[in-house]
Each structure stands twice: as structure tokens, then as C-alpha cells.
Amino acid sequence: MTRPLVITDCDEVLMHMVVPFAEWVDAEHGVIFRIEDASFANALKRKECGTPLEAAEVWPLLDGFFREEMTRQYPIPGALAAMAAIGAEADIVVLTNVGPEHQQARIDQLALHDFHAPVIGSRGGKGAPVRRLIEQYRPPVAVFIDDLAGHHRSVAEEAPEVWRLHFVGEPAIAGKIAASPHAHARIDDWKAAERWIMARLAEKIPAPAPQPV
Structure with a gap:
């Protein structure tokens, strides 16, 4: 059976995932990760000005994390x-x-x-x-x-x-x-x-x- x-x-x-990802984008890309609503994209904001990243900018960051930084998890x-x-x-x-x-x-x-x-x-x-x-x-x-x-x-x-x-x-x-x-x-x-x-x-x-x- x-x-x-x-x-x-x-x-x-x-x-x-989100905590190590947040630490990485902060340290390496000047991006702050904050979950404030249901949108993953809106949670990513530029540290210097607070504006959300464009949707087209989000996947390259995720791809880079999974390609190079999975050992952070x-x-x-x-x-x-x-x-x-x-x-x-x-x-x-x-x-x-x-x-x-x-x-x-x-x-x-x-x-x-x-x-x-x-x-x-x-x-x-x-x-x-x-x-x-x-x-x-x-x-x-x-x-x-x-x-x-x-x-x-x-x-x-x-x-x-x-x-x-x-x-x-x-x-x-x-x-x-x-x-x-x-x-x-x-x-x-x-x-x-x-x-x-x-x-x-x-x-x-x-x-x-x-x-x-």
C-alpha cells in the first residue's frame, strides 16, 4: 500500500527567509524590508528616501538572494x-x-x-x-x-x-x-x-x- x-x-x-533576506538587502543594497501590508513589493523601500521599489526591481533582489545568499537561512x-x-x-x-x-x-x-x-x-x-x-x-x-x-x-x-x-x-x-x-x-x-x-x-x-x- x-x-x-x-x-x-x-x-x-x-x-x-524574510529576516535573513531583510538583513542582506539592508546591508548590501540600501533597502529596508518592512511588512506593512499584503504586498511583498511594497514592503521593500529605499533606505535613503523611503520610497517603495518598483515591481520590476523586486525579482532581481529575490533572485540574487536565492542564487548567492541561501546559506544565510x-x-x-x-x-x-x-x-x-x-x-x-x-x-x-x-x-x-x-x-x-x-x-x-x-x-x-x-x-x-x-x-x-x-x-x-x-x-x-x-x-x-x-x-x-x-x-x-x-x-x-x-x-x-x-x-x-x-x-x-x-x-x-x-x-x-x-x-x-x-x-x-x-x-x-x-x-x-x-x-x-x-x-x-x-x-x-x-x-x-x-x-x-x-x-x-x-x-x-x-x-x-x-x-x-
Whole structure:
């Protein structure tokens, strides 16, 4: 019988990202990172004048960080211990929106922390790649973990039978991010998250179909 499947994001779920990213853009680019609204772009402001960066300026910074500075990242407390426990019961795939060009760097980054799992560097909504993983693994039950509400909506649309856990492991931003209405639970602590995930795996019951509005 096939094993359960856990599909997890990396940044702010397994590894801290915004804090090391903020430290880097401040020190190297004269940019201050402040989460003040739902827009990542608006959170990046020039230190000298306070004006937000143009949208076209944001991706080169993110690309530069993931290309050269991923070693600045460090694990979310409890994440890797939880993954070890979960991995005894389920297959784990890391689905991360760093793009295919940074996929190997992400594999290497996680390996430095003795975490080894298949990694998919994707782009855009995660519903379609989650659907493909479900068709590939054919698990009796699957859990999806991500910090971004938009991905929970995407997965809810493409793979509604997958349990969805909204997890934001960075305290600096967790309180500023509303719980996704498309997730089945919002938990920002790995001890509690591990208990919730293990319960779903033990039950081996797919997520209920969404009720019509």
C-alpha cells in the first residue's frame, strides 16, 4: 500500500527567509524590508528616501538572494525534527517557488541541515504541481503545508482532497498574515503542527469536499 504524502513549502515553513533576506538587502543594497501590508513589493523601500521599489526591481533582489545568499537561512524551530517524525510515516516532497533554476541550490541547502527529500522548484500557483504529485504518488491521504494563502486557494481548486495547513513560522510576519479561508487549519508552531499532521496521516481520510456557498 502506498504511503501518505506530505507536500511542504520551504521558506517560512522549514527555513527562515524574510529576516535573513531583510538583513542582506539592508546591508548590501540600501533597502529596508518592512511588512506593512499584503504586498511583498511594497514592503521593500529605499533606505535613503523611503520610497517603495518598483515591481520590476523586486525579482532581481529575490533572485540574487536565492542564487548567492541561501546559506544565510536557518531552520524554523522544530521544523526538521517534525519532518523526521513525519518522514517515518509518510513520503515528503518539498514544493518551493524558487523556480527550477534554484532547485538544486535548495536541495543542497536542506542537505546541509541533514534533511533529504525530493525538491521541486516551481513557479506560480501550486495547485497544478500538487495535482501532479497526487497522480504520481497516489497516496491514501495527503497534506499540503504553505505560508501563502494564495497557494492554499490554488490547491483547494486543483486538489480539494488534500488537507491544507496554513503555517507561517516567522514571528515577525505571522501576526500580519490572516489565516487562509482555503486552509483546513492555521498553526504557526511545529509541535502543534506535527500533532495535527500526524492525526491526518493516521486517519487516512481525504479532506472533505468543499461545501457549496
